[in-house]
Amino acid sequence: MLRNGKSNFGWMTIILHWTIAVLILGLIALGFAMRRLSLDPTLQFSLYQWHKSFGFTVLGFAAFRAAWHLFDLKPQPTAGLSPLERRASATTHVLLIVLTLAVPLAGWAVASTSTLNIPSFYFDWFVIPHLPMAKSQAAENFWTSTHAVLAYATLGLVALHALAAVYHHLVRRDEVLARMLTTRSQRRGEHVKGGQAIAKRK
Amino acid sequence: MTKQQSKPWPTVALALISVVLAASPGPDAAFASAPQLADAAGNYGITGASRIHFSVAQVGGGGIVGDFGKFSGNFRIDGNNIGRSSVEFTLYPESVETGESRVEDFLKSSAVFDSATYRTVTFRSTSVRQTGPDSAAVEGTLTARGKARKEQFSVKLTDWNSRQISFKIRGSIFRAPYGMDVGTPIYSNVVEFDMNIKGQKR
Ligand code: HEM
Numbered sequence: 001m002l003r004n005g006k007s008n009f010g011w012m013t014i015i016l017h018w019t020i021a022v023l024i025l026g027l028i029a030l031g032f033a034m035r036r037l038s039l040d041p042t043l044q045f046s047l048y049q050w051h052k053s054f055g056f057t058v059l060g061f062a063a064f065r066a067a068w069h070l071f072d073l074k075p076q077p078t079a080g081l082s083p084l085e086r087r088a089s090a091t092t093h094v095l096l097i098v099l100t101l102a103v104p105l106a107g108w109a110v111a112s113t114s115t116l117n118i119p120s121f122y123f124d125w126f127v128i129p130h131l132p133m134a135k136s137q138a139a140e141n142f143w144t145s146t147h148a149v150l151a152y153a154t155l156g157l158v159a160l161h162a163l164a165a166v167y168h169h170l171v172r173r174d175e176v177l178a179r180m181l182t183t184r185s186q187r188r189g190e191h192v193k194g195g196q197a198i199a200k201r202k
Numbered sequence: 203m204t205k206q207q208s209k210p211w212p213t214v215a216l217a218l219i220s221v222v223l224a225a226s227p228g229p230d231a232a233f234a235s236a237p238q239l240a241d242a243a244g245n246y247g248i249t250g251a252s253r254i255h256f257s258v259a260q261v262g263g264g265g266i267v268g269d270f271g272k273f274s275g276n277f278r279i280d281g282n283n284i285g286r287s288s289v290e291f292t293l294y295p296e297s298v299e300t301g302e303s304r305v306e307d308f309l310k311s312s313a314v315f316d317s318a319t320y321r322t323v324t325f326r327s328t329s330v331r332q333t334g335p336d337s338a339a340v341e342g343t344l345t346a347r348g349k350a351r352k353e354q355f356s357v358k359l360t361d362w363n364s365r366q367i368s369f370k371i372r373g374s375i376f377r378a379p380y381g382m383d384v385g386t387p388i389y390s391n392v393v394e395f396d397m398n399i400k401g402q403k404r
Contacts, residue, residue: 041313042384049388115302119262121388127262 001183004073008183013072016065017180020100021158023058027051028155031148052111053123055104062100069097078168078175092161099154106147113139242362243281246401248274253398254293258377259390266305266389272297275325277401279367284332289340291325313384320347328352340371346380355395364403371397 003010009017033039034047077086111120112130115137120128133139168176254273259265275291295315298306310317327342336359344353355373362368373395377383383391 041308041311045308045313045384116304117264119260119388121261124387129262 004075005183006073007075008179009075010072011183012068014180014183016061016068020058020061020065023054023061024100024103024154024158027054027058028151030054031151035148048118049121052107052120055107056120056122056128058100059104059108062097062104066097066101069093075179078179080172080174089164092157092164096154096157096161099150099157103147103150103154106143106150109133109143110140110147113143115140242367243279245276245278245404246367247276247404248291249400249402251400255396255398257394257396258392259394261388266300268298268300268305268309270294270297271299276404284338285330287327287330289325289327289330289342292322293324294321295323296321314382316347325353325355344375347382349380351379360398366403367401369399369401371395371399 001010002012004013030047030051034044034051039047077089081089108120108131111118112133113135115135117130117135120130122128165177165180168174169178252273254270255267256269257265257267270293273291273293275289277289278287280286280288294317296310296317298309298315300306300309309315312319315323323344323346325342325344327340329341331339331341333339333356338357339354340357341352341354343350345351353373353375355371358370360368360370375393375395376391377393378386378391
């Protein structure tokens with residue numbers, strides 16, 4: 001139930017998936033707002049701090065999620081996917097996992113190289129040290145751009161990923177979206193179609 | 203335009219001088235002789251050679267340190283009664299220098315000093331009390347961001363001759379009551395002032 005099955009995702013994968021999804025989308029919106037809108041400076045300062053704390057939270061979840069992805073079973077692809085579709089989805093998933101790590105790491109690099117030297121005080125609870133990187137305006141600018149590009153690239157990839165899921169659900173009417181929502185292995189048609197697909201592949 | 207109410211430091215200095223000269227002829231002979239005391243009494247203008255240094259600690263060590271480059275003030279040392287000495291001092295927050303322009307802009311912004319609206323921070327002494335042969339406590343009204351509060355600074359006489367007098371002045375000011383609590387608890391609520399005030403006799 002917690003772990004993935006042969007053809008279904010376990011609760012751990014499902015919960016991590018949606019938790020990270022919500023946090024990342026929230027962080028992109030927050031990052032955009034704090035950086036691009038003209039805000040009251042007091043509010044802006046605290047939004048930056050919230051952004052860093054939630055960002056570190058994502059980093060923690062994403063690291064765990066990446067390990068889970070490496071070590072847990074990988075359910076078989078939903079039946080009826082072409083080899084190209086399988087390769088595209090697998091690549092997207094790996095890229096998303098890498099980006100969920102790379103984006104917060106680049107954000108951490110921004111905080112670490114910034115000449116402002118503002119501590120990361122995780123939810124006003126404990127200090128997360130800066131990465132051992134030299135502080136300079138140039139390094140800060142570099143990591144700021146990297147962080148932004150990676151974050152918006154993630155948003156693009158998430159959009160693609162979500163559109164694909166919705167397409168599968170509404171047009172192809174398969175299990176792609178449904179199996180990330182629940183662990184029930186007995187979903188409409190899965191066994192019949194899956195059996196056929198596996199048989200064909202062999 | 204509003205440099206009316208900031209004179210605690212000079213007062214202290216005067217008070218100290220008076221005390222030293224009048225009350226303690228023993229240890230610090232240079233400070234304690236009667237003629238010098240008579241010399242020290244008088245009105246002084248605070249000179250540009252003074253240094254208004256401050257620091258705000260941050261979690262994990264370090265913090266923001268800086269100086270105010272623009273200020274003015276004067277003090278009167280009462281030769282007969284140190285307790286009747288007085289000081290008024292004005293500083294211009296737009297002259298804050300920290301070595302990092304983004305920090306300076308933030309300090310000047312509505313988040314902290316709001317220097318566009320409140321051009322000055324002033325101190326006007328209300329009482330001077332001698333605390334040692336060359337030291338005094340000056341109490342007065344500090345006005346910043348439109349809020350006036352009673353604050354205390356400690357003054358120590360460091361140097362003087364017939365024309366000039368120097369004091370080291372320290373004070374710990376809580377910033378939250380002035381509506382400047384932004385950044386707490388990452389940055390301390392306490393601003394440590396460490397000033398070298400030089401007065402030129404008028
Ligand atoms: C998955 C997690 C994260 C996402 C999705 C994310 C997303 C974003 C986005 C969209 C921006 C605005 C970029 C722009 O418009 O220029 C931003 C800015 C920023 N992020 Fe993140 N972020 C994450 C994690 C972090 C972490 C962990 C930190 C630091 C510890 C961090 C620090 C920053 C900083 C300092 C900025 C502003 C850069 C600047 O103004 O110079 N972020 N982030």
